[in-house]
Amino acid sequence: MAGRQDSDRESRRILERIARETDPAGTSFVARTTKGVRDHVSAADADRTDPIEVWGTRIGRILGLLLALGLMIWLVLFVTRGS
Numbered sequence: 001m002a003g004r005q006d007s008d009r010e011s012r013r014i015l016e017r018i019a020r021e022t023d024p025a026g027t028s029f030v031a032r033t034t035k036g037v038r039d040h041v042s043a044a045d046a047d048r049t050d051p052i053e054v055w056g057t058r059i060g061r062i063l064g065l066l067l068a069l070g071l072m073i074w075l076v077l078f079v080t081r082g083s
Helices: 002-022 027-042 051-081
Strands: none
Touching: 002 051
16 A cells, blocks of 8 residues: 555656646746756755765766766867868
8 A cells, every 4th residue: 555655646746847847937948957957967866865876876977967078078179170
C-alpha cells in the first residue's frame, strides 16, 4: 500500500511541475531556463541522502559544462582564423 501512495505522490508532483512549466502567466522563459540549468548543475535531482552521489554529480556536470564551453571557444577561434 505504501508503494501506491508513493506512486500517487510522485504522479501529483510531476503533474504540478508540468502545470507550472506550461503556465503562460507564470515566470518568463528565461527565468525558468535559468532555474532549470541551476538545478541541473547543482544536482537537485540527485539522491540527497548520499553526499558522494550529490558531489560526484555536481563535479561531473560542472566539468562537462566547462568542456563544452572550451570546445565552443576553440571552434569559434578555429573558424575565425580560417585554418
